Amino acid sequence: MRVSRSSGQEQPGLRARGAFALLALPLTLGACAGGILDPIGPVGNDNAQILIDATLIMLVIVVPTILLAFFIAWRYRASNTKAEYLPYWSYSGRIEAVVWAIPILTIMFIGGVIVIGSYRLDPFRPLPSAVPPLEVEVVSLDWKWLFIYPEQRIATVNQLVIPAGRPVHFRLTSGSVLNTFFVPQLGSMIYTMPGMVSQLHLQADRPALTWGQSAHFSGDGFSDMQFQVRSVAPAEFAAWTQGARGTGAVLDLPTYAQLARQSHRNPPVTFRDVDPRLFQAIAMQRIPPAPGPEPASPEHAGREVTPAGRSH
Amino acid sequence: MFGKLSWSAIPWHEPIPLMTGLVLILAIAGTLGLITYKKWWPYLWHEWITSVDHKRIGIMYVLLGVLGLVRGFADAIMMRSQQAMAVGGGEGYLTPEHYNQVFSAHGTIMIFFAAMPLVIGFMNFVTPLQLGVRDVAFPTMNSVSFWLTASGFLLINVSLFVGEFARTGWLPYPPLSGSEYSPGVGVDYYLWAVQISGIGTLMTGINFVTTVLKMRCPGMSLLRMPIFCWTVLASSLIIVAVFPILTATLAMLSLDRVFGWHYFTADLGGNPMMFMNLIWAWGHPEVYILVLPAFGIFSEVFSTFSGKPLFGYRSMVAATMFICIVSLMTWLHHFFTMGSGPAVNAAFGISTSIIAVGTGVKIYNWIFTMYGGRVRFGVPMLWSLGFVFTFVIGGMTGVLLAVPPADFIVHNSMFLVAHFHNVIIGGVVFALFAGLHYWFPKAFGFRLHEGWGVAAFWFHFLGFWLTFTPLYILGLQGMTRRLQHVNISEWSGMLSVSALGVAVTTIGVVCQIVMLLVSILQREKLKDLTGDPWDGRSLEWATPSPAPFFNFAVTPNVEGEEAYWGIKTRAIESQQLSAEPKYAPIEMPVHSPVGFYTAAFATVTGFALIWQIWWLAGLGLLGAWAGFVVFAWRDVHEFHVPVEEVARVDRARREAREALLERIAAEGASA
Numbered sequence: 001m002r003v004s005r006s007s008g009q010e011q012p013g014l015r016a017r018g019a020f021a022l023l024a025l026p027l028t029l030g031a032c033a034g035g036i037l038d039p040i041g042p043v044g045n046d047n048a049q050i051l052i053d054a055t056l057i058m059l060v061i062v063v064p065t066i067l068l069a070f071f072i073a074w075r076y077r078a079s080n081t082k083a084e085y086l087p088y089w090s091y092s093g094r095i096e097a098v099v100w101a102i103p104i105l106t107i108m109f110i111g112g113v114i115v116i117g118s119y120r121l122d123p124f125r126p127l128p129s130a131v132p133p134l135e136v137e138v139v140s141l142d143w144k145w146l147f148i149y150p151e152q153r154i155a156t157v158n159q160l161v162i163p164a165g166r167p168v169h170f171r172l173t174s175g176s177v178l179n180t181f182f183v184p185q186l187g188s189m190i191y192t193m194p195g196m197v198s199q200l201h202l203q204a205d206r207p208a209l210t211w212g213q214s215a216h217f218s219g220d221g222f223s224d225m226q227f228q229v230r231s232v233a234p235a236e237f238a239a240w241t242q243g244a245r246g247t248g249a250v251l252d253l254p255t256y257a258q259l260a261r262q263s264h265r266n267p268p269v270t271f272r273d274v275d276p277r278l279f280q281a282i283a284m285q286r287i288p289p290a291p292g293p294e295p296a297s298p299e300h301a302g303r304e305v306t307p308a309g310r311s312h
Numbered sequence: 313m314f315g316k317l318s319w320s321a322i323p324w325h326e327p328i329p330l331m332t333g334l335v336l337i338l339a340i341a342g343t344l345g346l347i348t349y350k351k352w353w354p355y356l357w358h359e360w361i362t363s364v365d366h367k368r369i370g371i372m373y374v375l376l377g378v379l380g381l382v383r384g385f386a387d388a389i390m391m392r393s394q395q396a397m398a399v400g401g402g403e404g405y406l407t408p409e410h411y412n413q414v415f416s417a418h419g420t421i422m423i424f425f426a427a428m429p430l431v432i433g434f435m436n437f438v439t440p441l442q443l444g445v446r447d448v449a450f451p452t453m454n455s456v457s458f459w460l461t462a463s464g465f466l467l468i469n470v471s472l473f474v475g476e477f478a479r480t481g482w483l484p485y486p487p488l489s490g491s492e493y494s495p496g497v498g499v500d501y502y503l504w505a506v507q508i509s510g511i512g513t514l515m516t517g518i519n520f521v522t523t524v525l526k527m528r529c530p531g532m533s534l535l536r537m538p539i540f541c542w543t544v545l546a547s548s549l550i551i552v553a554v555f556p557i558l559t560a561t562l563a564m565l566s567l568d569r570v571f572g573w574h575y576f577t578a579d580l581g582g583n584p585m586m587f588m589n590l591i592w593a594w595g596h597p598e599v600y601i602l603v604l605p606a607f608g609i610f611s612e613v614f615s616t617f618s619g620k621p622l623f624g625y626r627s628m629v630a631a632t633m634f635i636c637i638v639s640l641m642t643w644l645h646h647f648f649t650m651g652s653g654p655a656v657n658a659a660f661g662i663s664t665s666i667i668a669v670g671t672g673v674k675i676y677n678w679i680f681t682m683y684g685g686r687v688r689f690g691v692p693m694l695w696s697l698g699f700v701f702t703f704v705i706g707g708m709t710g711v712l713l714a715v716p717p718a719d720f721i722v723h724n725s726m727f728l729v730a731h732f733h734n735v736i737i738g739g740v741v742f743a744l745f746a747g748l749h750y751w752f753p754k755a756f757g758f759r760l761h762e763g764w765g766v767a768a769f770w771f772h773f774l775g776f777w778l779t780f781t782p783l784y785i786l787g788l789q790g791m792t793r794r795l796q797h798v799n800i801s802e803w804s805g806m807l808s809v810s811a812l813g814v815a816v817t818t819i820g821v822v823c824q825i826v827m828l829l830v831s832i833l834q835r836e837k838l839k840d841l842t843g844d845p846w847d848g849r850s851l852e853w854a855t856p857s858p859a860p861f862f863n864f865a866v867t868p869n870v871e872g873e874e875a876y877w878g879i880k881t882r883a884i885e886s887q888q889l890s891a892e893p894k895y896a897p898i899e900m901p902v903h904s905p906v907g908f909y910t911a912a913f914a915t916v917t918g919f920a921l922i923w924q925i926w927w928l929a930g931l932g933l934l935g936a937w938a939g940f941v942v943f944a945w946r947d948v949h950e951f952h953v954p955v956e957e958v959a960r961v962d963r964a965r966r967e968a969r970e971a972l973l974e975r976i977a978a979e980g981a982s983a
Contacts, residue, residue, distance in 0.1 A: 035789030036721040044721070051718040058708045061672075069679045069700045076618070078686040086684030090621040095680055100627070103672030110711060111662045117717035118658040123651060177488040178584060180649060180724060184790030188720035191650045193585065194487060194578035198651040215649075215724045217481050217794040219488055220408040226799060285579055292493040302321050302475040302497030302923065309409030309479075 034210055036184045040231065041203045042127065044187030050117045054110060061106050123190050123200045126169065133167040133201065136160070137279035140172075140179035140192040140214060142262040142290055143221030143308060148251075150276040154244040155251045157259070158227040159268035163237035164207045170200040173283040175260050176290035177219065183212035183229050191216065197283045204231035221264030221308030228268055244270040251278065253287070260290035264308045315924035316497065321475045328410065333473030362903040364451035365861050369458050370437030371755055374748070376462055377430030380421050383469070385821065387418035389814055392779070396811035400801025411796040412479035413498065417468065419482025420502060423598070424509055425465045427736065430744045431605050432461075432516050435544050437751060439520065441852035441859060442538045444529030444868040444875065449522035451901045452943070457512040457519065459911030464509030467918050471501040475922070478502040481794065483591050484565065486576035486584045491569045497922050499569065504918035507562050508911075510555055517551025520544055529851075531870030535629070538850040538874075539622055542629050543608030546636035550597045550604075553640060558594040561587065570924070585650065592643035600639035602736070604632060606743030607674055610696050613746050614678045616846050617693040618685030621874055624677045631670040631677075638667050648716045649723045657716040664714035668707055675704060690846070691765035695746035698773045702738030709784070710735060727787025730780040737776055745772070745824075752831075753840040757858040761834065764827030771820030779813030782806035842972045843965065849877040856965040862900055862953055865962035866893040884976055889969055895962065898953040904946075909939040 037052075039045045076083050119125075126133065137148040148155045160183075162168050172181055174192040182189035186202045214225035232240065249255060251271035256278065281287050293306040323329045347353060360368055394411055398404030406414065436454065440447055448454050471477040478498040480489045489499045524545040528537070564575040565587065574582035615622040622628060644652065644660040678700065687693065709731040713719050722728060745768070753759045786806050791798070798807065831838055840857040851868055852859070854876045872878050883889050917932030919925075 035791075037788055047717055047721045050715060051712060051721065054712050054715050054718055055708070058711060062704050062708050065675060065679075066701055066704055069675075069682075069697070072679055072682045073687050073689075073697055076682055076685050076687045078619075078688045084684060085619075085686055087620055089684045090623050090625065090681075092680075095676075096624055096627050099624070099673050099676035099680075100669070102676070103669040106672075107662075107665050107669055107711075110665050110715065114661040114665070114715050115658045117715060118654040118661065121717035121720065122654040122657075123649075123720070124653070177493055178485055182790075182792070184721065188717070189649050189723060190720075191647070193650075196585075211800075213790075213792055215792045217412075217488075217724075219493065220412060220479070222794065223408065223796045224799070289487075289492075289578065293495060295495075302316050303323070304495045305409050309407060309412075 034185045036187075038185060039187060040185045040208045040210065041187060041205050043121065043202050044185055046117075046121055047187045050113060050121075054113055057109055057113075058106065061102060121188060123188050123198070125201065127167040127201045127203055129167045129203070131166045133169040134163060136162070136168055136170050138170050138172040138181055138192065139279065139282055140174045140176070140181070140218070140225075141260055142176045142219060142292070143214075143225045143264040144259075144266045145181075145212075145214075145225070145227045146175070146259065148274055148276075148279050149241065150274075150279065152241045152245070153273055153276060154241060155271040155274040155278075156244070157269045158266055159270070160212060160227055160229045161237065161240050162204060162229070162231050163234045164204050164231045166234065167201055167203045170202065171279065172198045172200065173279065175282050175287075176292070178216055179214040179218045179225065180216035181212065182215040183210065185210045186212075186229070189215050194289055195283070195285050207232050207236075219262075219308070220306045221262065224264045224308075245272050248272045250274070256282075256287065262290070262293060262306055262308065313925075315920075315926070317474075317923040317925065321497075321923075322473060323476075326410070328406075329472050336469065336472065357905075358903065361908050362455070362905045364447070364455050364901050364903055364907075366436045366440050366448050366451065366454060367755065367859060367861070367863075369454050370433045370435075372458055373429045373433030373436055373461070376458075376465060377426050377428075377433055377744075380424075380426035380429060380465060384418050384422040384426050385817075387414050387421070389818070390414050391418060392807075392811045392814045395795065395798060396804075396807045398797035399804040399807055400798070403797060406796065408796040409479065412794075413477045415794055416478045416481050416498075416502070417471075420478070420506065421465075421468060422736075423482065423602075424506055425461070425468065427602050427740055427744075428509075428513060429461055429465075431547070431602050431740070432457075432513070434609065434744070434747050434751070435516070435520055435547070435605055437755065438747075438852060439523060439541055439544050440527070441754070441855065441863055442541050442850045443524070443527060444532055444851045444864060444870065445523075445527045446863050446867075446898070447901065448519050449527050450519050452904045452906060453515050454519055455904065455907030456910055457515040457907075459907040460512030460515075460914055461509040463911040463915040463918065464505040464507075464512070466915055467501060467505040467508070467922070470919065471498070471505075475501065483595060485591075486565065486568065486582075486587050487578050489565065489569075490577060491572070500566075500922040503562050503566050503569075504922050507559065507566075508914050508918050510558050510562070513551060514555040514559070517548045517555060520548035521552055524548070529864075529867050529870060531868075532875065535626070536870055536873050536875065538608075539611040539625065539628050539632070540605070540608035540850075542632050543604040543611075546632050547601045547604045549636055550601050550639060554594045554597045554601075557590055561590040561594065566921075588647050588650070589643065592646045593640075596643040596646065597639045599736070600635055602740045604635065606740045607632070609743040609747040609750070610678065610699060611674075611681075612850065613692040613696045613750060614681045616750075616848055617688045617690055617696075618682045619688075619847065620681060620685040621849070621877075622677070623680040623683070624673075625873065627673060628677055631673045635667055635670040638663060638670070642667065645714055645719070648719045654716075661714050661716050665711045668711050671703075671707055675700060690749075691760070691762060691769060692746040692750040692846075694766065694769045695742045695749070698769065699738055699742040699746075702742065702773075702776065703735060706731060706734030706738050722787055724793055725787035726783040726791045726793055729793050730783035730787060733776075733780055733783075742772075745769070750846065751852070753845045753857045754843075754852055754855070754859055756835075757840055758831065758835040758838040759840055759845055761827050761831045761838065764823055764830055768820050768823035768827055771816055771823055775813050775815075775817030775820050777813070778816055779810050782810040782813070842968050844876075844880075844972070849874045851875045854879060856961070856968065860961050862898045862958070865895060865898075865958045865965070883969070883973060887973065887977060889966055889973070892963075892966065895955050895959040897955045898958055899950045900953060902948055902951050904943060906939050906943040910936045913939065 139146040144158050147160050172192045174194045179192045180189050190198050190200045208231045210229045212227050212229050248270045251274040295304045394404040394406045475497040484499050567573040574580040576582050576584050576587040642664040645664045648657050749760050843856040844853040913932045913935035917929050920928035
């Protein structure tokens with residue numbers, strides 16, 4: 001509607017539409033290895049460090065506790081006549097004090113980690129950097145990811161390209177149901193929710209090829225809600241945006257409406273132009289939410305099946 | 313006339329649900345046929361279906377829970393094998409439509425129709441015996457509770473064959489569960505099955521809060537109760553506090569779905585985040601509803617099998633009530649990644665990890681219960697030691713998930729899946745198996761076979777770690793949960809190891825079944841003559857095995873902690889039983905079919921609401937209400953057990969105890 005007209009570029013986007021049709025192309029993900037313990041940016045580093053620190057703090061208590069349990073069970077086995085039998089011993093103020101103190105002290109320690117970590121790694125908090133962050137708007141759809149670069153006026157599907165060494169400020173919403181935006185090697189994840197905008201700051205320190213996914217179940221095509229993530233040198237990023245400006249269709253309202261329909265295994269696509277206000281229109285639900293399942297036949301009483309549900 | 317229901321509701325073209333449905337129908341028809349042929353109906357009707365005896369109801373709950381466990385485990389086999397096959401380009405054998413139903417059913421059944429009935433079954437069977445009373449506070453309501461739970465389970469299984477089950481996970485988050493994105497009846501099956509059984513559970517909670525607070529035998533002050541009764545009280549208090557939230561939340565979602573209201577929709581003032589808050593305000597305390605009685609079972613086992621009182625009893629009571637209260641304040645940790653802000657996240661992170669203080673205290677108290685004891689490694693004790701190892705590690709990963717910045721990278725991952733199975737299998741299921749072995753003789757009069765029990769423990773224990781260690785690792789590699797197929801082929805190895813773990817667990821399940829069969833065949837050899845097979849310490853062991861329906865011929869008079877241990881020590885020291893009491897007739901509640909009738913009509917109502925057959929729903933409600941009216945106007949509430957019968961049962965018990973005393977005296981003399 002108004003959003004797309006104001007873009008001033010009315011292209012039908014037929015080529016892009018063809019690409020959205022149900023292609024059973026398996027999404028090839030380069031560089032699949034690398035999980036949350038192999039981060040490539042400051043947020044992921046801190047996440048992993050806190051995970052490891054908290055584990056170590058607790059292992060200090062957990063390992064001796066398990067050993068003590070097995071030692072005492074074995075030492076006081078019924079067949080061991082050398083061990084003393086104290087059939088009425090059931091209270092010791094000192095031991096009570098210690099057994100309450102150990103977990104309390106551990107949790108106080110962990111509590112410090114919790115408070116400091118929650119503030120330092122608040123997803124809404126901008127990352128310290130000399131360069132201003134790159135703005136990326138994320139829309140989760142059934143069952144693909146739309147990335148809008150408002151400053152560059154381009155958009156992509158299932159492909160996220162970011163400049164290495166520069167923070168990225170994500171603003172996220174959903175065009176359909178709940179999803180979670182998660183790039184394991186970059187760190188923190190966050191929910192995408194219809195009618196709401198969440199924020200996330202991430203950064204890749206070096207060029208890398210990795211992957212992202214939805215971490216919240218969203219329906220039949222959920223398993224393929226993965227996307228390529230490419231962190232590239234700033235010069236290469238500029239070249240990529242230039243290239244994207246010149247190819248692909250325009251993401252106007254009819255194209256978005258087509259994109260919002262349920263489909264899965266969409267190959268990466270770029271759009272050469274997009275209205276920078278599209279994201280806000282989706283988030284404010286001025287554009288109606290995605291249609292959900294459109295059953296081909298009405299013959300399955302109570303068992304309506306989506307295209308992704310039985311496409312194999 | 314029939315709402316959305318038509319012949320196409322039956323999955324004619326899908327072999328797996330169709331065959332499962334047919335096998336299920338044949339099995340049910342076969343069982344009913346056998347019962348009819350053998351003319352068991354009058355016995356079943358009078359002794360079980362209409363029974364208001366807490367022990368019978370407890371046993372039926374456990375049976376229902378075991379059925380749920382089997383169905384849920386079948387789903388688990390399908391999930392693990394599907395993921396092991398559908399990796400790196402493979403498609404496996406389950407379509408997303410089917411796989412998503414399988415994992416939704418697995419979670420729903422395991423929590424609502426396996427863990428809950430088993431825990432409530434033990435609450436039913438054990439609590440009145442330990443409190444020295446003849447039944448729960450509201451015996452007929454207890455029967456209604458049970459049959460409503462069974463009704464929910466029946467509805468879930470009907471969904472196999474008529475329609476479909478939810479494809480939204482065990483907690484149906486809107487908007488995915490709304491009518492736009494889930495137009496089928498799957499979510500409705502979930503809603504009404506859980507709604508009907510949830511009402512049953514709420515009534516159980518009311519019943520047990522009242523029983524523990526008002527129905528104790530003389531001298532049984534609160535601080536003389538066995539710790540299991542404390543955990544029952546804590547668990548029931550949580551039920552009463554949070555099950556109304558579940559009922560209201562599911563009702564609101566139903567209104568959204570059926571009438572297009574907007575509680576949880578993303579538009580017109582609705583808010584999906586509200587559903588997440590409400591469902592977890594019930595959902596997290598639910599975990600403690602399950603695990604607190606499990607802690608109670610372990611406390612009984614550690615104390616009995618160490619030949620010592622529980623170490624730090626009052627500390628245990630404090631820790632239990634502490635967990636009971638704090639469990640209501642942690643729900644937000646299920647969605648730290650929703651962007652609540654650092655202050656909120658930190659507050660809930662701390663409240664969550666504080667629970668570990670109560671749990672940690674319990675672990676140390678169990679360890680010091682063994683200190684200075686004579687620890688016997690019977691099957692219940694093996695489960696308890698396996699629990700300490702497993703649960704401590706599960707608790708540790710739980711605290712990790714409670715640290716928001718760490719949760720930001722493992723939320724909803726296979727790490728999370730491994731964690732909650734670690735605490736629910738390691739905590740609750742291990743306790744239930746321990747309890748099954750421990751109280752089985754009290755229910756049936758003979759012990760379970762030790763050898764097969766030991767084998768079952770080891771296969772379950774190894775199978776558990778083999779299944780879930782790979783899932784922890786996969787979570788750290790970034791694998792998320794609920795994937796119908798896995799695009800990253802590097803994960804194939806770990807998924808195969810996990811599937812192998814399920815195979816090992818299956819051997820454990822087979823061992824359990826063999827244990828049951830062998831024990832039944834050898835029941836004469838395994839007979840529990842004394843009523844006190846484990847050298848027990850609480851009042852249930854003062855009764856003969858199996859316990860008579862009136863539990864105690866004469867209401868016990870408790871004079872200290874560990875009521876039965878005191879009676880037993882006095883008898884051994886004085887070499888004689890206390891003098892024969894003066895027997896009197898016992899008043900017991902009459903059996904009532906109202907629970908069965910109500911649940912039957914509730915099932916009809918639920919089915920009608922799922923398929924929107926409004927006239928049938930109205931008829932079902934009317935029928936259920938009529939049942940209550942007839943019950944409320946009944947003339948006879950109680951019957952009397954004649955004094956001769958009471959005396960006969962109790963004299964037999966005293967004879968067995970005399971023999972036991974003589975044996976102990978002889979052993980003492982020879983040693």
